[in-house]
Amino acid sequence: xxxxxxxxxxxxxxxxxxxxxxxxxxxxxxxxxxxxxxxxxxxxxxxxxxxxxxxxxxxxxxxxxxxxxxxxxxxxxxxxxxxxxxxxxxxxxxxxxxxxxxxxxxxxxxxxxxxxxxxxxxxxxxxxxxxxxxxxxxxxxxxxxxxxxxxxxxxxxxxxxxxxxxxxxxxxxxxxxxxxxxxxxxxxxxxxxxxxxxxxxxxxxxxxxxxxxxxxxxxxxxx
Numbered sequence: 001x002x003x004x005x006x007x008x009x010x011x012x013x014x015x016x017x018x019x020x021x022x023x024x025x026x027x028x029x030x031x032x033x034x035x036x037x038x039x040x041x042x043x044x045x046x047x048x049x050x051x052x053x054x055x056x057x058x059x060x061x062x063x064x065x066x067x068x069x070x071x072x073x074x075x076x077x078x079x080x081x082x083x084x085x086x087x088x089x090x091x092x093x094x095x096x097x098x099x100x101x102x103x104x105x106x107x108x109x110x111x112x113x114x115x116x117x118x119x120x121x122x123x124x125x126x127x128x129x130x131x132x133x134x135x136x137x138x139x140x141x142x143x144x145x146x147x148x149x150x151x152x153x154x155x156x157x158x159x160x161x162x163x164x165x166x167x168x169x170x171x172x173x174x175x176x177x178x179x180x181x182x183x184x185x186x187x188x189x190x191x192x193x194x195x196x197x198x199x200x201x202x203x204x205x206x207x208x209x210x211x212x213x214x215x216x217x218x219x220x221x222x223x
Contacts, residue, residue, distance in 0.1 A: 004042045006032060008056075011049045015099035020050065020107065047111070054114050057097040061121055064090055065128040072135040080141055080191075080199045083132050084206065087160075087187055090128075091180045094164065101164040126157045133191070142194035152194070156187050178213050185210050 001009070010031050014023045025046050029039045043049050068086065100107065100114075108115040130153045136142045137149065144152050163183040167174065185206050192203050 003034070003038065007039060007042055008049065008053060011046075012053055012097070012099070015050075015053075016097075019102060020046075020099050021103060025049075050111065051113060053097065054100065054111075054117055057093075057100065058117050058121060060093055061090075062124065064093055065121070065124040068128050068131045068135070072131060080136065080188075080195065080202050083136070084184060084188060084202070086132070087184045088180065090160070091163070091183050094160075095176065095180055098164045101162070102168055104162075104165065122157065122161065125160055126153060129153050129156045129160070136191075141196065141199050142191060143196075144194040148194075152190060155190050159183075159186050159190065175213075175217055178210075178217060181206075181210050181213060 007028065011023070011028050014028060014031060018027075023046075025039055025043075026036060028046075028049070029036045032039070043052075068083075094101070100118075104118075108118060130149075133142065133144065133149055133153055133156075137144065160183075163186065164179070167179050167183070171179075188203050188206055192200065195203060
C-alpha cells in the first residue's frame with residue numbers, strides 16, 4: 001500500500017475510534033511510524049485528509065444511494081426483505097466513515113465544502129428512501145399515501161442520518177453488528193404500521209434476530 005493510501009487508511013481508523021477533533025497529524029504520523037514531514041509531503045494538514053476521506057465516502061454513497069432510484073428493488077420473496085438487505089448495506093457503508101456523524105454539526109461548521117456535500121447526500125438519501133417506499137406502495141406492501149408517505153420518508157432520513165450519533169451517546173463499545181442491525185430495525189419500525197400481515201411477519205423475524213444478538217452479547221460480557 002502506498003504511503004498516501006496508508007495515511008488515509010490510518011486516519012480513518014483513528015478518526016472513527018478516537019474522534020476527528022482529538023486526533024492530530026502528529027498522532028497519525030506516530031501511528032504510521034513516519035515523520036510528520038513525510039505526512040506533510042502527502043497532505044498539507046488534517047483538513048486535506050478529511051476532505052479526501054469525505055470525497056471517498058460521498059463517491060461510495062452516491063453509487064449505493066442511486067441504486068433504488070435507477071432500478072427499484074423487488075423480489076419474489078417480498079420487497080420488504082430485499083429492501084432490508086439494501087438498507088443494511090447503506091448503514092454498513094456509513095459505519096465505515098462514522099466519525100463524520102459523531103460530531104456532525106461542528107464538522108460542518110469547520111468545513112463548508114463538506115457541508116455542501118452532506119446536503120447532496122441528504123437529498124440523495126431522501127430520494128432513495130422515497131423510491132423504496134414508493135415501490136413498496138406500488139406493490140401493495142405498504143399503505144401510506146400522500147403526506148403520510150412524505151412524513152415516513154422524512155422520519156427515515158432523519159433516523160438514518162443521526163443513528164450513529166444517537167447510538168454513541170447511549171452505548172459505549174457496542175458490537176458493530178448490533179449497532180447496524182438495530183439501526184436498520186428502527187427504519188423498519190417506522191414502516192411496520194403500514195405493512196400487511198404477510199410482510200409484518202418478516203419484521204417480527206428481524207426483531208427476534210436483534211433480541212438474540214443482544215442476549216448473546218450480554219451473555220458474552222457476563223462470561
